[in-house]
Amino acid sequence: MTIIQTKITSPAGDERVARRSALQKLLGRPEVGALVGAIVLFIFFALVSPTFTQPNALATVLYGSSTIGIMAVGVSLLMIGGEFDLSTGVAVISSALTASMFSWYFTTNVWVGVILALLVSLAIGFINGWILMKTKLPSFIVTLATFLMLTGLNLGLTRLIGGSVSSPSISTMDGFDTARGVFASSVNIAGIDVKITVFIWIGLVAVATWVLMRTRVGNWIFAVGGDANAARAVGVPVKATKIGLFMGVGFCGWILGMHNLFAFDTVQSGEGVGNEFLYIIAAVIGGCLLTGGYGSAVGGAIGAFIFGMANKGIVYAQWNPDWFKFFLGLMLLLATIVNLIVKRRAELK
Amino acid sequence: MNAKAIDQETLLQNERDPLTHTPVHLLSLEGVGKHYGNIIALSDVTMAVDNGRVTCVLGDNGAGKSTLIKIIAGLHQHDAGVLNIMGEERKFGSPREALDAGIATVYQDLAVVPLMPIWRNFFLGSELTKGFGPFKSMDVENMKAITLKELADMGIDLRDVEQPIGQLSGGERQCVAIARAVYFGAKVLILDEPTAALGVKQSGVVLRYILQARDRGLGVIFITHNPHHAFPVGDRFLLLKRGKSIGYYDMKDITLDELTAQMAGGAELAELAHELEQLGGHGDVVKEVKAEVADVADGVHASGPKHS
Numbered sequence: 001m002t003i004i005q006t007k008i009t010s011p012a013g014d015e016r017v018a019r020r021s022a023l024q025k026l027l028g029r030p031e032v033g034a035l036v037g038a039i040v041l042f043i044f045f046a047l048v049s050p051t052f053t054q055p056n057a058l059a060t061v062l063y064g065s066s067t068i069g070i071m072a073v074g075v076s077l078l079m080i081g082g083e084f085d086l087s088t089g090v091a092v093i094s095s096a097l098t099a100s101m102f103s104w105y106f107t108t109n110v111w112v113g114v115i116l117a118l119l120v121s122l123a124i125g126f127i128n129g130w131i132l133m134k135t136k137l138p139s140f141i142v143t144l145a146t147f148l149m150l151t152g153l154n155l156g157l158t159r160l161i162g163g164s165v166s167s168p169s170i171s172t173m174d175g176f177d178t179a180r181g182v183f184a185s186s187v188n189i190a191g192i193d194v195k196i197t198v199f200i201w202i203g204l205v206a207v208a209t210w211v212l213m214r215t216r217v218g219n220w221i222f223a224v225g226g227d228a229n230a231a232r233a234v235g236v237p238v239k240a241t242k243i244g245l246f247m248g249v250g251f252c253g254w255i256l257g258m259h260n261l262f263a264f265d266t267v268q269s270g271e272g273v274g275n276e277f278l279y280i281i282a283a284v285i286g287g288c289l290l291t292g293g294y295g296s297a298v299g300g301a302i303g304a305f306i307f308g309m310a311n312k313g314i315v316y317a318q319w320n321p322d323w324f325k326f327f328l329g330l331m332l333l334l335a336t337i338v339n340l341i342v343k344r345r346a347e348l349k
Numbered sequence: 350m351n352a353k354a355i356d357q358e359t360l361l362q363n364e365r366d367p368l369t370h371t372p373v374h375l376l377s378l379e380g381v382g383k384h385y386g387n388i389i390a391l392s393d394v395t396m397a398v399d400n401g402r403v404t405c406v407l408g409d410n411g412a413g414k415s416t417l418i419k420i421i422a423g424l425h426q427h428d429a430g431v432l433n434i435m436g437e438e439r440k441f442g443s444p445r446e447a448l449d450a451g452i453a454t455v456y457q458d459l460a461v462v463p464l465m466p467i468w469r470n471f472f473l474g475s476e477l478t479k480g481f482g483p484f485k486s487m488d489v490e491n492m493k494a495i496t497l498k499e500l501a502d503m504g505i506d507l508r509d510v511e512q513p514i515g516q517l518s519g520g521e522r523q524c525v526a527i528a529r530a531v532y533f534g535a536k537v538l539i540l541d542e543p544t545a546a547l548g549v550k551q552s553g554v555v556l557r558y559i560l561q562a563r564d565r566g567l568g569v570i571f572i573t574h575n576p577h578h579a580f581p582v583g584d585r586f587l588l589l590k591r592g593k594s595i596g597y598y599d600m601k602d603i604t605l606d607e608l609t610a611q612m613a614g615g616a617e618l619a620e621l622a623h624e625l626e627q628l629g630g631h632g633d634v635v636k637e638v639k640a641e642v643a644d645v646a647d648g649v650h651a652s653g654p655k656h657s
Binding site for chain 2: 194214215218219220222223226227230231232234235236237262293294327
């Protein structure tokens with residue numbers, strides 16, 4: 001009995017548990033492949049371009065990463081929950097257009113438009129999730145349909161209301177300056193201007209990680225992605241969890257949309273197409289499984305950072321940016337292969 | 350016929366719950382039926398579950414066993430008859446409602462998420478929390494400790510509750526699922542073919558856990574197609590065939606041979622032996638089936654002139 005009790009109180013002392021070194025534990029994490037890739041890429045650009053490691057350049061890289069990373073947080077959680085969203089790229093623009101067109105047309109304080117845009121973004125997420133749960137169609141089809149519809153609505157409504165392909169300037173309207181302060185300002189740290197989106201991004205990653213690892217909802221997200229039927233059978237609210245994840249993506253899209261709007265003062269209604277893949281790529285590079293049930297928010301952030309480094313690094317290295325997409329594709333392939341190998345190794349041990 | 354089927358009247362009126370000594374059953378079905386479109390999956394099934402008793406539901410593939418448990422577990426709703434919990438008529442709209450009424454189900458596919466750690470699976474859907482409002486978080490340390498302790502109490506000495514549950518053997522996973530149900534205060538434990546995919550030794554282990562759950566005072570519904578697994582642990586036996594009840598027996602009124610005979614149907618086995626012989630089946634196998642036929646014939650013979 002005493003033997004059993006010691007086993008219970010100190011499971012670490014069980015002779016069958018081979019001591020896992022810190023390195024092995026690290027290798028078992030979903031984001032490790034991306035981390036290795038990020039370090040390699042950083043060293044590579046640091047060697048190729050001496051300006052790349054300058055604080056100002058790093059701030060620029062972080063800013064580029066944050067505009068992908070903010071969305072990658074929501075998309076990573078959604079993918080861990082086993083779903084997919086192709087409408088994110090244009091939904092960001094829909095949100096920005098809603099805010100600017102509404103406050104311009106009714107000449108309200110821009111904050112009214114900002115709040116309305118939040119509701120619209122959450123509604124888009126809700127509708128995506130709700131249709132998915134009602135029809136049980138693959139999320140690829142449902143969100144492809146919303147992607148097309150939103151693309152059309154963005155163009156059509158903008159021209160109908162404002163008479164142009166871009167939204168009218170709202171820079172002189174009430175509340176513009178405070179809204180810019182919240183969504184598109186810079187923070188000066190030791191003489192370097194760091195965009196506020198970088199801090200929003202880091203904050204979102206921290207919250208998402210806490211939710212995933214330490215809350216009931218996080219447990220449910222892993223479960224609905226890993227095996228939705230099993231989750232339902234033990235009483236997990238599968239529908240609510242999945243719809244909530246789509247609304248989370250909508251929330252991230254709202255933040256990025258507001259940044260896009262207030263960083264300038266107009267929005268091009270045809271933008272955003274294709275960006276949805278960047279968010280998915282960031283999540284996949286970061287170790288989220290396409291089939292769901294596995295991944296992390298930090299991984300998505302590292303994926304976005306890799307994207308930011310490659311995007312700006314090519315400029316700092318004074319290469320032709322035409323090559324960027326090629327590198328992106330190559331990195332996606334390499335990162336997923338590394339993830340696969342690492343995961344198999346980790347599972348064997 | 351020695352095997353005296355339990356009369357519906359005595360079942361519902363005179364039997365007393367062994368724990369509460371009231372005539373109310375923990376769970377009882379009266380004439381329950383279910384159809385999908387024009388297909389009748391289950392019709393007129395009557396059975397009861399009591400505290401500290403094991404009710405076995407036996408039947409071949411397609412007999413309606415799965416439909417029966419899905420109704421009790423809240424995955425489907427019955428459209429005929431009555432489902433009583435502690436004498437109160439109920440109809441469950443979701444698995445959550447059934448769980449809240451104290452009915453826990455261990456599914457054939459176990460309802461575990463393979464990639465998730467054991468402790469996360471153990472508490473899935475019923476996580477422990479601490480803190481308030483938006484800062485409510487899972488009590489991870491406590492959950493891990495409880496998982497380890499509960500499994501140890503069931504006699505499962507696990508290595509590491511952090512490992513993905515998919516790495517455990519089939520028998521171990523069954524036991525985790527049973528321990529989970531017991532811990533969460535299940536009054537009725539439904540086991541859906543827990544021994545179907547297991548070897549002889551592992552099956553024995555699972556049968557032992559069934560008895561342990563019974564001795565803890567749970568009412569157990571044990572679904573199986575194997576009378577050899579059902580007989581040693583069962584107190585009552587409900588036999589299903591093609592969606593209908595073909596018999597409902599008390600343990601003292603039936604023998605293993607009779608149970609096997611009822612399940613298989615002697616004529617069908619004889620036919621199989623004949624067929625195998627014609628196809629040039631392996632001699633030993635044919636011999637085995639023939640021996641089984643003889644056994645069954647004996648069983649039927651012993652049970653009276655009705656079938657001879």
